[in-house]
Amino acid sequence: MCPFPERESLDLLSERRSSLLHALDTSLGQKITTTQEIRDVQWLALTKLIHHAYESVPLYQKKYDAAGFHPSMLHSLDDLCLIPLLTKQELRAASLDDLTSQHAPAARLIASSGSTGIPSRMFRDESSLWQFMAANMMLYHDWCHGRPYEEALYFVDFAPDSIDFVIADFLRTIVPEDRLLPVTLSTQEMIEKIREFSPQFISSYPSTMRSIAMTMVRNGEFNHQLRLLHLTSEKLDGNTRDLIQRVFPHVRIVETYTSSEGGLIAWSCTAGDHRLHLSENSGIYETIDHILVITDLTNFSTPIIRYSGMNDFCTIIDSPCACGSPMRAIRGLEGRSAETISLSDGRVISPYVLLNAMEEVTGVLHYQIIQHSRDDIEILIVPAESYIPASVCKALPIPIREKIVDQIKPKAGAHKVPLIVSHL
Template sequence: MLAPAQIRARGEKLHTALDVVIEERSWSTPKRRAHQWRTLKKLVQHAFEHVPLYQRLFAKNCFKPDMLEDWDDLQKLPLLTKDELRGRPEADLHSLSATASWSAPALWSFSQAEAPSKAPEARRTPGRSRDDVRWLASSGSTGIPAKIARSETSLWHYMAWNTALFFDWCDGQPLTNSLYLVDFAPDSIDFAAADLLRTTVPDSRLFSVHDPVSKLTEKALSISPEFISSYPSTLRAFALELGSRIIAQTKLIHLTSEMLDAHTRHLLRQVFPNAKLIETYTSTEGGLVAFQCTHDARWHIAETNVIAEIVDEEGKPTEGLGNLVITDLTNDATPILRYRGLGDLARWETSPCPCGSTLRSIRQLEGRSAAMLRTRSGVLLSPFVITNAIEEVGGLAHYQVVQKLPGSFEVRVVATHGTPPFQIERDIKSVLSAAVANDADLIVNFVPKIAAPHGSHKVPLVISELPLAA
């Protein structure tokens, strides 16, 4: 538990950040665009003068900050990839002389024998002059995570935006009986956010997703939370553990960090029949990028936090399906400028939103480029084409689609009791053959369990191991 002085100091920082966010949310489109351009210019100049990674990237592409005269010049700014972040020494990624270093606290223990109040405070490195920073790493799905520094100011801004959205979701009447299921890896952005969340949420309501599912289920049943914040894959395992039991008291579920597929949505609606499902799109590199509209099936870009672009394979703007590129406007510790490393595909939604928001919108995130599947004839498929089709099949407790060879999909199935395997296999092949227009070979394998990859709590529903899809 935090001491009263800590809570007061943190509360002041949260209130300061909330004041900024509340003002930002009232801005007109011209004011937002002016803010984006002004902040972009400052970040580019800062990166050019102080950050070795960008000094090399800019020199390689013959780019100088004075080349940015208006928005039409944005494409002159080189794209940044995840490979260019991976494995870099810290000195390459930010200006050490301009910032303080705030290393991540040791991983909290959330066992009942050791309360999370024993979590150590952040350790400061002396001799710095500006913001504290925390070093964070994105998920290392390829074995090498991308590491960046985030300023403490940007983390409080991230927390303030999420707090403001929570009030929106609750119609101004926040739900206090809550449960947060979080990845407490010490270099994750979720660990950093959970640490700040302790300002307003008791430690007893913060649980690690690495705890056994049975323990998380027991906790949820004991408190019957009105509000749950988690990852889709964690709540999917949670719902499977509960089986036919329901938690009727839950009114709101916040899902983040992964895309919510139709199969998981169906499971959650069975276990939490009275809960509204809300998603946010966040990342280590970009913070809060977008949030689901409560009035429409679209995502609003958090335009005071990021500049978002959708580009084709050549890096040019497209109105069709393309790669999501972001520039983070909140963090100058490691500037994230025109970053293509999120690996997500999206398309713009250009119609006015019923909610009245003037923020730019995307209709939906259509999956990660690394999860795109390839048919026999070379057609690329969004993973949602597969997951939405499989949603129609009965008798599935859990499943996973893996592609190792072009035009061939393996479907791993954990079946429920009482449904004949031959019927499940027949139905899967039927719906998937229709979904891919008979343009792929389908193999169904029944397994006792589908586990998360080593070092991760997430169990992806679709995996592509094709080199060209990476």
């Protein structure tokens, strides 16, 4: 059954085509070649966005007034640090009225549900979604040397209101509907679709393609048609990459790092050294204690300005890249894999999963997860008054014992207290 609304009228379809063409024109016209050009574009967009946020989005009016911040305090990009950070809790706690710009153009409500089902919601301009799509298309264009591949296939999360669902809906402008398939299909059904369409291009997620590749390896099946694979939303680990390359020997893999809040944040470099270039023509990226802080310059409905809720550890690379791009880069999200928790049943849990799960627990002032051995994982909790004992044990997807403490000290000689420590 088709998950999308009825096919719109031809008028709307042609309106969508012109929106996409307009977004492509804008992206093409924005070819930036120097660091100074990036800073100029960012400064211009930031001043427009932050005045708009302060003047018409209640969330920011209240937040900035309470913090004593006014957009007129900014004189250059160097003043970025004066802007108060926006946390995930603030975004979650805000009402839809507080999140809505009074002067925003047509927008979609995007929701992403957390592990306990508390949705995080925001509005995204349709024009920013078109820009997101245009940027992705330009990326594929670069990766396929300007010669579009035939027969695309998309395995997408069709959770209602998810950004992927909205993008899939927009994709119907250029892709036949039967090529947009839900990831809820069985692995065998997806493999049959690959056989049926013989795509040269697939867009999906690492976990979905891992299942497909694992089943194909077991069946002794290989695919020589696939040329380009776009993977997003999850970290692609080395084992999965190797497995995919084995089953699809002629494929090139392009990864993008995206989120509901930040849109397109980074994409893999064509020079092939596994760095991901930050989308610095449409956003501003910083790290604070190695956590990525993002500002999305494309969305005026619920502006995302200095958002610290991504929970992604990374280090920004300034050094010039062999591909010639002036955009800085991150080397994957190495922080996540360096702090994985390995269980005796063979499961490997990424820090991202644990940090996200911890976002759902209320009443925690500070915490630290310590893996002493495969069977012994402890969490230190500095509780607030509202903390309900043992609630972390229910929230985390691993067996863990809780210890209530007054404070968590850094190791001797260090000044940071890592949230996850593995002694394995």
